[in-house]
Amino acid sequence: MLYKSLNKISKKVNFETAVKNGLAGDGGLYFPENIKPLGNNFYQKIIKKSNHQIAFEVINQFIGDSIDKNNIHKIIKNTLMFDFPLIKIEKNIRVVELYHGPTLAFKDVGAKFMANCLNYFNKKNKYNSTILVATSGDTGAAVANGFLGIDGTQVVILYPSERVSEIQEKQLTTNKKNIIAFEVDGTFDDCQKMVKKAFLDKEFTNSLNLTSANSINVARWLPQSFYYFFAYKEFLKENNNKDLSISVPSGNFGNICAGIISTKLGLPIHHFIASTNINDTVPKYLQTGKYSPKASVRTISNAMDVGEPSNFVRILEIFNNDFKKLKNFFSSYSFNDTQTLEAITNVYKRHDYILDPHGAVGYLGLKKYLNKNLNSTGIFFETAHPIKFSEDVEKTLGIKLKKPELIKELIKKNKYSIQIKNYNEFKNELLKISQKNNF
Numbered sequence: 485m486l487y488k489s490l491n492k493i494s495k496k497v498n499f500e501t502a503v504k505n506g507l508a509g510d511g512g513l514y515f516p517e518n519i520k521p522l523g524n525n526f527y528q529k530i531i532k533k534s535n536h537q538i539a540f541e542v543i544n545q546f547i548g549d550s551i552d553k554n555n556i557h558k559i560i561k562n563t564l565m566f567d568f569p570l571i572k573i574e575k576n577i578r579v580v581e582l583y584h585g586p587t588l589a590f591k592d593v594g595a596k597f598m599a600n601c602l603n604y605f606n607k608k609n610k611y612n613s614t615i616l617v618a619t620s621g622d623t624g625a626a627v628a629n630g631f632l633g634i635d636g637t638q639v640v641i642l643y644p645s646e647r648v649s650e651i652q653e654k655q656l657t658t659n660k661k662n663i664i665a666f667e668v669d670g671t672f673d674d675c676q677k678m679v680k681k682a683f684l685d686k687e688f689t690n691s692l693n694l695t696s697a698n699s700i701n702v703a704r705w706l707p708q709s710f711y712y713f714f715a716y717k718e719f720l721k722e723n724n725n726k727d728l729s730i731s732v733p734s735g736n737f738g739n740i741c742a743g744i745i746s747t748k749l750g751l752p753i754h755h756f757i758a759s760t761n762i763n764d765t766v767p768k769y770l771q772t773g774k775y776s777p778k779a780s781v782r783t784i785s786n787a788m789d790v791g792e793p794s795n796f797v798r799i800l801e802i803f804n805n806d807f808k809k810l811k812n813f814f815s816s817y818s819f820n821d822t823q824t825l826e827a828i829t830n831v832y833k834r835h836d837y838i839l840d841p842h843g844a845v846g847y848l849g850l851k852k853y854l855n856k857n858l859n860s861t862g863i864f865f866e867t868a869h870p871i872k873f874s875e876d877v878e879k880t881l882g883i884k885l886k887k888p889e890l891i892k893e894l895i896k897k898n899k900y901s902i903q904i905k906n907y908n909e910f911k912n913e914l915l916k917i918s919q920k921n922n923f
């Protein structure tokens with residue numbers, strides 16, 4: 485499998501180079517060429533296959549010769565260490581919980597998978613990678629956890645001071661070893677600007693191999709397609725003869741884009757719903773045909789506060805930029821915080837199920853779609869454990885959530901962060917640390 489750049493200038497590369505680079509030299513996102521559908525045989529037997537086996541058959545062609553089969557199996561085993569349960573909520577609505585990983589949000593699978601791939605490449609070639617991540621909370625946590633103790637990597641996290649939850653901050657700042665947390669006196673956008681600047685800064689690029697662990701990186705993005713196959717397998721067990729539609733709480737649109745890729749492998753999903761908070765660039769685009777990215781607005785589903793979703797160009801590529809085709813297969817709806825909190829309350833009262841704000845947005849999008857599409861059964865993804873957003877959930881429901889053991893341990897740990905005010909402070913500190921670490 486080769487990857488082309490969506491900016492069409494850089495030359496095609498294999499999986500290994502795409503992972504190490506993150507972004508193509510011309511600034512474009514990498515996109516897989518010539519995706520081959522999995523055969524009928526795969527789909528006839530999927531119900532009997534283990535998640536591990538499914539994941540292997542799904543990801544194999546995307547990795548090609550970059551990693552041998554034995555090591556792909558090892559990487560999958562290290563990645564899929566938890567379950568993805570499907571739970572029936574209403575007659576035509578199910579939820580798949582993607583948050584049973586170590587940092588309690590769905591990004592654990594992509595982060596662990598990518599860390600294990602880089603580990604393999606770096607060992608083989610005695611190569612060092614510095615991974616830069618700007619985070620509003622969940623990404624940094626998953627990447628820190630995934631890369632903790634992985635040889636040949638140092639992870640540099642930038643997060644906005646006082647704008648992440650207590651649990652998120654502890655997940656970012658209590659790792660030590662090869663994880664460095666920069667606490668930025670500013671917003672998430674300021675963090676992201678520093679990362680972008682670093683990628684263009686010769687003093688960095690001459691001395692360090694920089695890569696990104698954002699969903700632009702194909703090793704973080706593509707394994708997310710596993711969820712759709714696992715969800716389909718569970719759905720088949722029901723002997724349900726309706727269509728399957730899936731609603732995904734979306735911010736950077738990496739997860740849902742991996743879902744759409746899975747249909748290129750033949751997965752029979754009838755319709756996708758990208759559910760967003762009031763950061764509604766994509767819903768607006770579907771309504772008006774005009775794509776106008778804007779600055780992000782703060783909401784209670786903060787992992788989706790994205791005004792310019794980086795993966796949307798990949799979705800357009802899948803549909804050959806054909807607006808009509810896209811609209812037949814893909815809907816996108818936006819909901820505000822009041823609606824989100826109402827959904828959390830209603831689902832708790834009616835079904836005794838606790839949603840986090842992101843899952844609640846996914847639920848709302850699915851409801852809206854199913855209102856007009858009676859022949860579908862719907863699944864929405866619950867992307868974070870409600871405890872990660874306990875302040876809002878507890879206040880709305882008037883209850884106390886039970887803390888998982890993992891979280892009780894985490895909160896006791898001491899925070900280590902390097903506080904910085906501007907890019908120059910960041911640069912000086914990081915160059916010093918890298919030298920000390922022999923990077």
Ligand SMILES: *Cc1c(COP(=O)(O)O)cnc(C)c1O
Nearest residue numbers: 622735736737738739787867868
């Ligand atoms: C990152 C994240 C999302 C959005 O996923 P994208 O792939 O960026 O669309 C949704 N929910 C949670 C909890 C997240 O951490």
